[in-house]
Amino acid sequence: MREVDLDVFASELAEGAFAIDVREPDEYAAGHVPGVRTTPLSELGAHLAALPTGRPVYVICASGNRSAWAAEHLEAVGFHAVSVAGGTSGWARTGRPVVRGTDARTA
Numbered sequence: 001m002r003e004v005d006l007d008v009f010a011s012e013l014a015e016g017a018f019a020i021d022v023r024e025p026d027e028y029a030a031g032h033v034p035g036v037r038t039t040p041l042s043e044l045g046a047h048l049a050a051l052p053t054g055r056p057v058y059v060i061c062a063s064g065n066r067s068a069w070a071a072e073h074l075e076a077v078g079f080h081a082v083s084v085a086g087g088t089s090g091w092a093r094t095g096r097p098v099v100r101g102t103d104a105r106t107a
Contacts, residue, residue: 001071003083006090009058019058020051021088022070031098033060033091041066044073051079060084060091 004012013019013035020039021032028038039047041061051057057079061067067083074081092098 001068001075001081001083003064003068003071003085004058006084006086006094006096009060009084009091010096012056012058017058018052018055019060019084020047020070022059022061022066023088027062029101031088031092031100033088034097034099036060041070044070048077048079053079056080056082058082058084061087062089063087064090 013033019033019036021028021036022039022041022044024040024042025038032038051074057074059067059071059074059081064083064085064087067087071081071083088098
């Protein structure tokens with residue numbers, strides 16, 4: 001499992017990277033990175049078919065712990081997964097935009 005910092009993630013996201021947020025729905029609604037799909041860790045297995053197999057799946061959470069676990073799990077079942085160090089909390093702390101609300105795309 002690979003891990004990237006927020007600057008690399010921001011650059012990849014701007015280029016159209018596929019990213020999922022594995023926090024629970026209430027956390028996601030409280031603030032998430034624009035363009036990142038909600039895929040709660042508790043439901044990850046049910047959403048595997050919706051994840052791309054031919055490109056990296058960036059995984060973000062609040063700080064990087066759940067995303068690291070999820071990325072390891074995804075790697076174990078054949079995906080190329082990348083955990084985002086610092087998570088959504090770090091993203092917000094650096095002044096990057098955060099979207100609030102429940103209108104979300106689910107992977």
